[in-house]
Amino acid sequence: MTKFEHLPNELVLDIFTYLDSYDLFVSLFNLNIRLNTLIYAQPLSINLGNSLSKYLLDRYYQSVLSPARNQIHTLKLSDTYGRMSNFLKNDNQIQIDFETRKFILSQVKSLILCNPKTTSLNRVLKYVSNIEHICISIGQQTQSTSNYQELFKSLFKMKSLKRLCLDLYDALIIDDDIDVSISLTDMTLSTCYIEDLAQLLRRMPNIRKLHITCYNRRDSLTNDDDNFDYSLIDGLGDCIPLLTDLKLKVMFISFEKVEIFLQQLSQLIKLTFSSITLENYSNGLIWERIINNLPNLEKFSLFIDETYIFEDTLVDLNEIIQSFNSVFWNRWPIVFEYYVEAIDKKHLILYTLPIQEDNLRTYLYGSEIRNNIDEYNQNIEKLYYKKLNQLNFIFHANPSSRNLLPTRIYSNLETLTFSFELINPISYEIDPILIDFQQIFSTSMLSKIERLNLYDRVYPTNFVSKLLNLLPNIVALYIPVSSLDLSITLPHVTTLTIDLNSTTAYYATDILRQIATHFPSIHLLYFESTYVQDVYILLSYCLRKFSDLLYLNVKLDETSSHIDRQTFILWFNDYKQLNGLSDDVQVEFNDHNNILDISW
Known part of the structure; x- marks a missing residue:
C-alpha cells in the first residue's frame, strides 16, 4: 500500500486542492518540511462568511x-453579523493581529464582500492594493447608503482591478468625478439607470464583458423617449x-433606446x-x-417574460410567431409559452434555445406552447434546457385547458417550487395533478x-406528503x-x-414533535417567524434534542419584532451551562437584532 508521504509532489498538490484550508493547516501543517513547502505552494481561497460557523x-x-x-x-467577508467590521478593527476582538490582517488584504487578488457596512467598505478598499477582482453584494437590509458615487470613485481609481461585480439594492448615478478605468475588462452590475449607461461605459x-440590468430613473414613470438624450x-x-460579450436585462425601457x-x-x-415587458x-x-x-x-x-399582462393589452400570438418564422431564425430556435386564465391573468414567455436562464416560471396546465422548430435532433435537444436549475410551478383555479407542459430533458434540474393561487387550496383535488406531474418527468429525473x-402559507390536504413521495432524494x-x-x-x-x-x-x-418525527437527520435548521416569544421554546428543544444539528437560524420580521440581545445572551449562556452544551456552540446577531445565528 502506498503511503501518503510517498506520493509525488504533483499528486499531493492535486489532493490539496480538494481540502479545506482549515483541514490543510490543522491536519498537515508542521508535520515535516516537505509538506510545509507544498502547503505554502498552494494558492488558497478563504471564506470567512456566514457559511462558516x-x-x-x-x-x-x-x-x-x-x-x-x-x-x-481569494478572501470572502460578510458583515451580516459584523464579521467584516471586526476583521477591519484595529483591536484585539479577534485572535489575529491587525498588521497581519492588513497584509492579507494587500495580497489578495480576489475579494468577495457580502452586505458590507459603509464604513467597512470604505476601510477595506484602502488596504487592497493588488486586487484584480472585487464582488460586492449589498442587500436591502444593509445599513449602507444608496448613494454609490463614492464607492465607484474608489473602485475606478484601482489600477490593478480587472473584474468588478456589484449586486446593489439601488442604482447609482454616474457623475463627472468618476475616473476612467483602463484596467477594467469585465463588469457585472445589477442596477443602472439607462440614462447613465453610456456615461458609465465611456469610463x-x-x-x-458586460452583464448589466438597466432601469428608467425613479422620476421617469413612463418611457419618455422624446426627452432622452440620444447624443x-x-x-x-x-x-x-x-x-464583445454583452448580457443586457431591461426593466420597463422602450425598445427604441435599446435598439x-x-x-x-x-x-x-x-x-x-432579457426583458420583463413585451413591447x-x-x-x-x-x-x-x-x-x-x-x-x-x-x-x-x-x-x-411578461408575467402580468394588462387587461387592455392585445396579444396576437400568431402574429408574434409569424415574425420569427423566417429562415433567419433556424439558427436560434424560439419557444413561446402563453398562459391565459382570465382577461386579467395572462403570461407570455418567449425564449431562444438553448435557454440561458437558470430559473423558469411555468404552469403544469393551460399553457399554449408553440415553437419554430421544424425537426428535432435528440442530441441537440439534450442541450436546450441544460442550464435550467429551477422550475417554479404555478396552479390557478381555472386553467384554460388541461393541456400538459410538454416532456423535456432537464439534465441539471435540482430545485422545484409549487404555488397554488387559489381562494381555497385545501379543497383542491391533488391526485390528478400528481399523476400528470409524473407524465412530464421521468422517475430518474425526479430522483x-x-x-x-413551498412558499405558500397553505397547501391542499396531503399534497406535500404525496409530492415528497415522488422526490426520494430531497436534501x-x-x-x-x-x-x-x-x-x-x-431521512x-x-x-x-x-x-x-x-x-x-x-x-x-407540535412543531418540534413533527420535526423530530419526520426529519431525523437535520443538520441546518431555519425558522422564519413574526413571534419573538416562540424563539426560546424552539431553541431550547432543538439544542437539546437534535444531536446532528450543526446550525440553527431564526429570522424575525424586521418591522414587527426583534430580539433583546443582552437578555438572550444571558439566557443562552445559562442554558449551555445547565445542559452541558460545549462552548463551541456560539451565537451571532445582525445589527437589527431580528436574525440570530447559532452554530457549532
Missing part, C-alpha cells in the same frame, strides 16, 4: 490566517471597441438579452434587423431533485408550518426551513 471562524483566526497570509488569493475603454450614445462603439444602443456595438460576438421585444423582424447589423455575432439569446420550496426543504403534519419520514433532508408566519394557529411543541 462562529467556532470555525475563531479557529481560522487562530490556526490558518497567519501561517497562510502569503498564499491567500471603461477596455471593457470586454450620449453617439459614437459609443468607438469608445469601447473591445466589448439605438445596440446599433453602436457592431463588434459584439455574444449577446444575451417590440417580441417582434422577430425587428430583432432580425438588429442582428444583421452585428456582423460578428456568433451567440444570441433572447428571453422575454435528481434535491431542493423543494433541502422550505415548508410552511401548516404543512408540517406529514405522513412520511424524510435525506439535512436542511430544513420552516415558515412560521401562518394564518392558522399552531403550538411550538
Whole structure:
C-alpha cells in the first residue's frame, strides 16, 4: 500500500486542492518540511462568511490566517453579523493581529464582500492594493447608503482591478468625478439607470464583458423617449471597441433606446438579452434587423417574460410567431409559452434555445406552447434546457385547458417550487395533478431533485406528503408550518426551513414533535417567524434534542419584532451551562437584532 508521504509532489498538490484550508493547516501543517513547502505552494481561497460557523471562524483566526497570509488569493467577508467590521478593527476582538490582517488584504487578488457596512467598505478598499477582482453584494437590509458615487470613485481609481461585480439594492448615478478605468475588462452590475449607461461605459475603454440590468430613473414613470438624450450614445462603439460579450436585462425601457444602443456595438460576438415587458421585444423582424447589423455575432439569446399582462393589452400570438418564422431564425430556435386564465391573468414567455436562464416560471396546465422548430435532433435537444436549475410551478383555479407542459430533458434540474393561487387550496383535488406531474418527468429525473420550496402559507390536504413521495432524494426543504403534519419520514433532508408566519394557529411543541418525527437527520435548521416569544421554546428543544444539528437560524420580521440581545445572551449562556452544551456552540446577531445565528 502506498503511503501518503510517498506520493509525488504533483499528486499531493492535486489532493490539496480538494481540502479545506482549515483541514490543510490543522491536519498537515508542521508535520515535516516537505509538506510545509507544498502547503505554502498552494494558492488558497478563504471564506470567512456566514457559511462558516462562529467556532470555525475563531479557529481560522487562530490556526490558518497567519501561517497562510502569503498564499491567500481569494478572501470572502460578510458583515451580516459584523464579521467584516471586526476583521477591519484595529483591536484585539479577534485572535489575529491587525498588521497581519492588513497584509492579507494587500495580497489578495480576489475579494468577495457580502452586505458590507459603509464604513467597512470604505476601510477595506484602502488596504487592497493588488486586487484584480472585487464582488460586492449589498442587500436591502444593509445599513449602507444608496448613494454609490463614492464607492465607484474608489473602485475606478484601482489600477490593478480587472473584474468588478456589484449586486446593489439601488442604482447609482454616474457623475463627472468618476475616473476612467483602463484596467477594467469585465463588469457585472445589477442596477443602472439607462440614462447613465453610456456615461458609465465611456469610463471603461477596455471593457470586454458586460452583464448589466438597466432601469428608467425613479422620476421617469413612463418611457419618455422624446426627452432622452440620444447624443450620449453617439459614437459609443468607438469608445469601447473591445466589448464583445454583452448580457443586457431591461426593466420597463422602450425598445427604441435599446435598439439605438445596440446599433453602436457592431463588434459584439455574444449577446444575451432579457426583458420583463413585451413591447417590440417580441417582434422577430425587428430583432432580425438588429442582428444583421452585428456582423460578428456568433451567440444570441433572447428571453422575454411578461408575467402580468394588462387587461387592455392585445396579444396576437400568431402574429408574434409569424415574425420569427423566417429562415433567419433556424439558427436560434424560439419557444413561446402563453398562459391565459382570465382577461386579467395572462403570461407570455418567449425564449431562444438553448435557454440561458437558470430559473423558469411555468404552469403544469393551460399553457399554449408553440415553437419554430421544424425537426428535432435528440442530441441537440439534450442541450436546450441544460442550464435550467429551477422550475417554479404555478396552479390557478381555472386553467384554460388541461393541456400538459410538454416532456423535456432537464439534465441539471435540482430545485422545484409549487404555488397554488387559489381562494381555497385545501379543497383542491391533488391526485390528478400528481399523476400528470409524473407524465412530464421521468422517475430518474425526479430522483435528481434535491431542493423543494413551498412558499405558500397553505397547501391542499396531503399534497406535500404525496409530492415528497415522488422526490426520494430531497436534501433541502422550505415548508410552511401548516404543512408540517406529514405522513412520511424524510431521512435525506439535512436542511430544513420552516415558515412560521401562518394564518392558522399552531403550538411550538407540535412543531418540534413533527420535526423530530419526520426529519431525523437535520443538520441546518431555519425558522422564519413574526413571534419573538416562540424563539426560546424552539431553541431550547432543538439544542437539546437534535444531536446532528450543526446550525440553527431564526429570522424575525424586521418591522414587527426583534430580539433583546443582552437578555438572550444571558439566557443562552445559562442554558449551555445547565445542559452541558460545549462552548463551541456560539451565537451571532445582525445589527437589527431580528436574525440570530447559532452554530457549532
